[in-house]
Amino acid sequence: MIEIDNLRVFYGAGSDRFEAVRGVTLSIRRGETYGLVGESGSGKSSVLNAIAGRHTDWTGHIRINASSVGPARRSRAEKAMLQIVFQDPYGAIHPKHTVGASIAEPLEIHRRPDREKAVERLLERVGLPPQFRYRFPHQISGGQRQRVSIARALALEAPILLLDEPTSALDVSVQSEVLNLLQDLKEERDLTYLMVSHDMAVVAHMCDRIGVMQGGDLIEEASREQLISGNLEQPYSQELREAALGLA
Numbered sequence: 001m002i003e004i005d006n007l008r009v010f011y012g013a014g015s016d017r018f019e020a021v022r023g024v025t026l027s028i029r030r031g032e033t034y035g036l037v038g039e040s041g042s043g044k045s046s047v048l049n050a051i052a053g054r055h056t057d058w059t060g061h062i063r064i065n066a067s068s069v070g071p072a073r074r075s076r077a078e079k080a081m082l083q084i085v086f087q088d089p090y091g092a093i094h095p096k097h098t099v100g101a102s103i104a105e106p107l108e109i110h111r112r113p114d115r116e117k118a119v120e121r122l123l124e125r126v127g128l129p130p131q132f133r134y135r136f137p138h139q140i141s142g143g144q145r146q147r148v149s150i151a152r153a154l155a156l157e158a159p160i161l162l163l164d165e166p167t168s169a170l171d172v173s174v175q176s177e178v179l180n181l182l183q184d185l186k187e188e189r190d191l192t193y194l195m196v197s198h199d200m201a202v203v204a205h206m207c208d209r210i211g212v213m214q215g216g217d218l219i220e221e222a223s224r225e226q227l228i229s230g231n232l233e234q235p236y237s238q239e240l241r242e243a244a245l246g247l248a
C-alpha cells in the first residue's frame with residue numbers, strides 16, 4: 001500500500017541545507033500497521049510529511065497503492081488516498097469551526113452528496129453523540145477532539161491513515177480508548193496505518209511491524225513479536241525498548 005525507496009528529505013537551502021532523512025526504504029502492506037519509532041529529531045515526521053505531500057523537498061520514490069507520487073502538488077484523487085491524524089487535534093480541526101463543520105469540510109471540498117447524514121454517521125462511528133456537531137473544539141475534551149479528527153480523517157474513506165503521535169497529548173486513561181477505536185476502525189475498514197510514536201508501549205500494542213530510525217537512517221525493522229520479546233538486532237533499538245519498559 002505504501003512503498004518508499006531511497007527517500008531523502010531535506011530542509012533549508014544553500015549552506016543551510018540539511019538532510020533529515022538519508023535514504024529510507026520500506027514498504028507497508030494493505031491492512032498492516034507499521035510503527036516508526038526513534039528519538040526526537042531522528043526523521044520520523046519528515047518521512048510521514050513527505051508521504052503526506054506536506055513537505056515537498058525530497059528525492060527517491062514514493063508509491064501509494066502502486067501509483068507513484070511526486071513531491072509536486074497532489075491531485076484530488078491522490079489526496080483522497082491518505083489522511084493524517086495529528087498529535088494535536090488543533091492541527092486538523094479549526095478552533096473557530098463547529099465539530100460538524102470540521103468533519104463536513106473535506107466532504108464539501110470533494111463535493112460529496114448527503115453531507116449532513118455523513119457527518120451524523122461519522123460522529124456515531126467515533127462514539128460521539130449527534131448533538132456534538134454544534135459544539136466548538138474548546139467545548140469538548142482532548143479525547144473527544146481526537147475522535148473528531150479521526151472522524152474527519154475517515155470522511156473521504158481514505159484507505160491509508162498516517163498517525164502522527166495520535167495519543168501522546170492525551171491522558172493515559174483516554175489513550176487506550178482512542179487506540180482501541182483506531183484498532184476497531186482498521187479491522188472494520190481494512191485500513192493501512194503508518195504510525196509515528198515515541199511510545200514503545202503504544203507501538204507494541206498497535207503495530208504489526210516497526211522501523212527504528214536514528215539520525216535520519218532506518219537502522220532496523222522488526223515484527224511486533226520481536227519487539228515484545230526483545231529480539232532486536234541493534235543496540236539502539238534495545239535501548240529504546242528498555243527505556244520504554246523502564247528497564248534502563
Ligand SMILES: Nc1ncnc2c1ncn2[C@@H]1O[C@H](COP(=O)(O)OP(=O)(O)OP(=O)(O)O)[C@@H](O)[C@H]1O
Binds near residue numbers: 039040044046
Ligand atoms: N521545518 C524544518 N526546518 C529545518 N529543519 C527541520 C524542519 N523540520 C524538521 N527539521 C529537522 O529535521 C530533523 C528530523 O526532524 P523530524 O521532525 O522528522 O524528527 P522526528 O523524529 O519526527 O522528531 P520528533 O519526534 O521530535 O517529532 C531534525 O533534525 C529537525 O530539526
